[in-house]
Amino acid sequence: MKPFVYERATDVSSAVAAVAGRPDASFLAGGSNLVDLMKMEVVKPELLVDIRHLISHTIEELPGGGLRIGAGVSNNELAADRRVRRRYPMVSQAVLAGASFQLRNLATVGGNFLQRTRCPYFRDVSMPCNKREPGTACSALEGHQRDMAILGASESCVAMHPSDMGVAMAALDAVIRTVGPDGERTIPVNELYRSPADGPERDTVLKHGELITAVDLPDVPVAATSRYRKVRDRASYAFALVSVAAALRVRGGAVREVRIALGGVAHKPWRARTAERHLIGRPATEANFRAAAEAELAAAEPLKGNAFKVPLARNTIVSMLRTLAEEA
Amino acid sequence: MNDQPSRRTVIKAGVGALGAAVLPVGADPARASTAVTAVEAAGRPVRGGIGAALKRVEGPLKVRGAATYAYEWPVENPAYLYPLLSTIATGRITGVGTEAALAEPGVLGVLTHLNAPKLASAEPEVVILQSDRVLHHGQIVGAVIAESIETARYAAGLVTFEYAAEPVDVDLRADRDDLRKPQHAQGFGQLPGDLMNGSPADTAVGDFEAGMASAVHQLDETYTTPIQQHNPMEPHAAVATWTDDEITLYCGSQGVTTPQGLLATAFGVEPARLRLVSPYVGGAFGSKDFSALWGTLALMGARLVPGRPVKLMFTRQQMFTLVGHRPASVQRVRLGADARGRLVAIAHDTVQETAKAKQYAEQTVQGSRTMYAAPHRRTTTRIALLDLPVPTIMRGPGESTGMFALESAMDELALKMGMDPIEFRLRNEPETHPESGQPFSSRHLVRCFEEGARRFGWKHRDKKPRARRKDGWLIGTGVAAATYPSPRLPGSTASASVDKDGRYTVRIAASDIGTGSWTTLAQIAAEALGVPLDRVTLHIGDTRYPRASSGGFSSGINSWGTTIYAAARELRAALDKNGGTIPAEGLEVTTAMPDDPNLAKYEFNSFGAQFAEVRVHEDTGEVRVPRLLGVFDIGRVINPLTARSQLLGGMTWGLSMALFEETVVDxxxxxxxxxxxxGYHVAANADVGSIEVHMLDERDPYINPMGSKGAGEVGIIGTAAAIANAVHNATGVRVRDLPITLDKLFR
Incomplete structure (x- = not known):
């Protein structure tokens, strides 16, 4: 690990100024991912600005029925919150499906969105990697592909985003609130991540020095019966091969409302809008669930080593919709 | 009877008292002294001999953090060493840049092949930094020594290497044209014998091809297993101090005598000058058998800063290439049976991977030589020499992968014949060892199956695959046999002494790698001396004690235990000769492991029957294992608690091997x-359901005075096959390449 300067910021605006003013500076919140990457010298910030004590640790009601979750809320606090569990069970389930209890105590909601890919070539500094060192190569393209993306990837990077929480947030159309050198703004979660084709070295549209302060969950009544299903190589403490966050409302045998997002398949939590469009107004049948999943996955471009993810994603979507329809 | 408390009472007497009666070396006596109390249960002394279900005596020290693992020895003013690993797999180092690192404040030195001490050894497990040659990715090519671990690790990133890389060859395939018959693999080349256990690479009885041609039912399948990694909880660590008088090496090790010899030779010093200390080891499983690489590196560092202790601990990532791995295998199994389900032909041909640096060839085919009767049979072992780290011993080396193949094949052929897989095995139970013709010292495999089938509820099983489902999960059951040899390794000596107060002390340079030998060896001594356990103090894990073989191959009880038993009996005899009274100056005897003519007359093996129930999700192929059950014949059980832990741990690892463990090679x-x-998945708690362990506790009449066979490895044998067979029963899908991941199952 490279030596670095640690600063404990006294207020948000000076923290933002401190990071924005130096290209080699980084915010520090939970640090569960950042410090790991620093040890391996995958990232080498010269200045860490600790903001955990400055960002909100509370979950508040929003007018209109939503919730505002402070970026400093720990993953476990989010999962345990009674309102979250009652109104957005997929969020709670997704968070609890990730990492370990200890890591979830450390990791923050804001940091969860910004965790870096687990691509082994990104994490090994002796390997070429366009995300770590732009213009080198994508080692995964011809390498170990099991955990790589099948949707939205590019020749320059096939890495997958590892967040579980983000998948549920994408299904809910959550909105991120930030403060940066240019002031405050909001960014829908579904617009947070950049396409790897635009340069994989930057994961998100956040500017350098822009800090996530909260995430707003809108009022989504159908989410009260939502679910998160994570399929992985072992029962606990593994990243998703495929995950599905979904909510479904059926009336008179037809789909009235549906939200589906996928994890483990792309550089971002993947909102399955094609599948959603395919289902709206149609009978809630196994055949339609399958057709919708296949429509969504028609765009998949799997690699040889992860081609199984396409039928696995299809089956998991169908399995999830079947369960939700039976419960509805 | 009055002084024989019941087993339950013994367990209740508990750890606190016994933990100090056998005060392990390295324990801080001041901290441990609170536990030094008389061991009493129901007002009477606990005998604590063989068969007592005692908690491990050093448990309280470990729980309190008072047990000193290698890295934790309190030393004055240590320096820290951080290794540098190669980033190519094969080629030469053409340039080294150390200036930036040496200029960093706090850096004491940088070791590379250009300035490392020359070693008088050619053993790849010992030798590092002797040339510009790179033989595998992640090889030690240097180290930084600094005032703090942080400085050492940072400065390591400032050292630069230039390489002339050569084409990489890491492909294990059975159709390579450069496969070769292994030679001199035993004891890493220190002993004769083709395979690592000293047996020949190829064996044959009868005429396999003719036998196979005559068979009514035939099976010919290939099974593959991947590279698997050692991940004991305690990373490999060493603390070395080099002074003019003594060289001290604290290091986690499965033995101290063997590495003392290897390292003393390498550094050209008298073995007596090099002291190895290793009382507590946080898991080893074969990866700390030689303790050489990290021992060598720490000693090199210590020579660079004479008189100053140097501390080294591999990171988890570094362990993957530095501590050895289980080699990948491609195994072809052919079975032929007659109309009544009796095997007439067995062939097991394995191709496995080893390093170019050194031949390591494990006895993958050993189980097929041991398990079933058949007049025509053969085994062969071939190896591919690749640009990979040298593989090493890993729990159940050979049998764990070989029995996955054989016991999967047995299940496949039983299904083909429409026969119950247990019945098929029972019909092929041999009267004597199928290859040597010698009798087994004891073999209760049939009882293991019968007892297991009864407890598991085998008769209620649905033989037809894909017949049971519940809530979207397919349910299946499977079974497999287990066996592992119980060898006695040469080279142990023990001393036993008694002082005027009637306190007994036993010394032997044995090890406890977490298996419980602190407890079980003391129990054996107490039994042989005929005194309560609290009168016995055991000393192990230090080259200051009489030399001993390393722990491995399930040999500890049979090797050290037998030696301790002999020393204890000799001391008892000397006391008897003295009229039963202890001389004022006390008495001491030192005894080498006795010769035993039975060793040449019998085949010594532990056995077991493994049962598994699995669930496989119909949509996703996810596998869960709600139940494992094993019944084991390990001879007389020294300590039911620690023996159960061994078997339970082995079965858990077998589950992990079946479903998860696979090293991906680029x-x-x-x-x-x-x-x-x-990235490298081992079973998490959530993956492990109910595991039931049963032991027959049947004394072996020939193996040793205790009647005890090995228990360390047999628990992992057959588990993967039982699970694979259960997966087939659940789904109708036969997975012949481990691990059984979901992509191989869902449709």
Whole structure:
């Protein structure tokens, strides 16, 4: 690990100024991912600005029925919150499906969105990697592909985003609130991540020095019966091969409302809008669930080593919709 | 009877008292002294001999953090060493840049092949930094020594290497044209014998081809297993101090005598000058058998800063290429049976991977030589020499992968014949060892199956695959046999003494790698001396004690235990000769492991029957294992608690091997891709359901005076096959390449 300067910021605006003013500076919140990457010298910030004590640790009601979750809320606090569990069970389930209890105590909601890919070539500094060192190569393209993306990837990077929480947030159309050198703004979660084709070295549209302060969950009544299903190589403490966050409302045998997002398949939590469009107004049948999943996955471009993810994603979507329809 | 408390009472007497009666070396006596109390249960002394279910005596020290693992020895003013690993798999180092690192404040030195001490050894497990040659990715090519671990690790990133890389060859295939018959693999080349256990690479009885041609039912399948990694909880660590008088090496090790010899030779010093200390080891499983690489590196560092202790601990990622791995295998199994289900022909041909640096060839085919009767049979072992780290011993080396193949094949052929897989095995139970013709010292495999079938509820099983489902999960059951040899390794000596107060002390340079030998060896001594356990003090884990073989191959009880038993009996005899009274100056005897003519007359093996129930999700192929059950014949059980832990741990690892463990090799670079515990999956708690362990506790009449066979490895044997067979029963899908991941199952 490279030596670095640690600063404990006294207020948000000076923290933002401190990071924005130096290209080699980084915010520090939970640090569960950042410090790991620093040890391996995958990232080498010269200045860490600790903001955990400055960002909100509370979950508040929003007018209109939503919730505002402070970026400093720990993953476990989010999962345990009674309102979250009652109104957005997929969020709670997704968070609890990730990492370990200890890591979830450390990791923050804001940091969860910004965790870096687990691509082994990104994490090994002796390997070429366009995300770590732009213009080198994508080692995964011809390498170990099991955990790589099948949707939205590019020749320059096939890495997958590892967040579980983000998948549920994408299904809910959550909105991120930030403060940066240019002031405050909001960014829908579904617009947070950049396409790897635009340069994989930057994961998100956040500017350098822009800090996530909260995430707003809108009022989504159908989410009260939502679910998160994570399929992985072992029962606990593994990243998703495929995950599905979904909510479904059926009336008179037809789909009235549906939200589906996928994890483990792309550089971002993947909102399955094609599948959603395919289902709206149609009978809630196994055949339609399958057709919708296949429509969504028609765009998949799997690699040889992860081609199984396409039928696995299809089956998991169908399995999830079947369960939700039976419960509805 | 009055002084024989019941087993329950013994367990209740508990750890606190016994933990100090056998005060382990290295324990801080001041901290441990609170536990030094008389051992009493129901007002009477506990005998604590063989058969007592005692908690491990050093448990309280470990729980309190008072047990000193290698890295934790309190030393004055230590320096810290951080290794540098190669980033190519094969080639030469053409340039080294150390200036930036040496200029960093706090850096004491940088070791590379250009300035490392020359070693008088050619053993790849010992030798590092002797040339510019790179033989595998992640090889030690240097080290930084500094005032703090942080400085050492940072400065390591400032050292630069230039390489002339050569084409990488890491492909294990059975159709390679450069496969070869292994030679001199035993004891890493220190002993004769083709395979690592000293047996020949090829064996044959009768005429396999003719026998196979005559068979009514035939099976010919190939099974593959991947590279698997050692991940004991305690990373490999060493603390070395080099002074003019003594060289001290604290290091986690499965033995101290063997590495003392290896390292003393390498550094050209008298073995007596090099002291190894290793009282507590946080798991080893074969990866700390020689303790050489990290011992060598720490000693090199210590020579660079004479008189100053140097501390070294591999990171989890570094362990993947530095501590050895279980080699991958491609195994072809052919079975032929007659109309009544009796095997007439068995062939097991394995191709496995080893390093170019050194031949390591494990006895993958040993189980097929041992398990079933058949007049025509053969085994062969071939190896591919690749640009990979040298593989090493890993729990159940050989049998764990070989029995996955054989016991999967047995299940396949039983199904083909429409026969119950247990019945098929029972019909092929041999009267004597199928190859040597010698009798088994004891073999209760049939009882293991019968007892297991009864407890598991085998008769209620649905034989037809894909017949049971519940809530979207397919349910299946499977069974497999287990066996592992119980060898006695040469080279142990023990001393036993008694002082005027009637306190007994036993010394032997044995090890406890977490298996419980602190407890079980003391129990054996107490039994042989005929005194309560609290009168016995055991000393192990230090080259200051009489020499001993290393722990491995399930040999500890049979090797050290037998030696201790002999020393204790000799002391008892000397006391008897003295009229039963202890001389004022006390008495001491030192005894080498006795010769035993039975060793040449019998085949010594532990056995077991493994049962598994699995659930496989119909949509996703996810596998869960709600139940494992094993019944084991390990001879007389020294300590039911620690023996159960051994078997339970083995079965858990077998589950992990069946479903998860696989090292991914990048064939372009020759590196291990998934080199951490997030990428290399071992079973998590959530993956482990109910595991039932039963022991027959049947005394072996010939193996040793205790009647005890090995228990360390047989628990992992057959588990993977039982699970694979259960997966087939659940789904109708036969997975012949481990691990059984979901992509191989869902439709």
């Amino acid at each position: 064939h372009r670079y020759g590196n291990f891709v998934n080199n951490d515990l997030a």
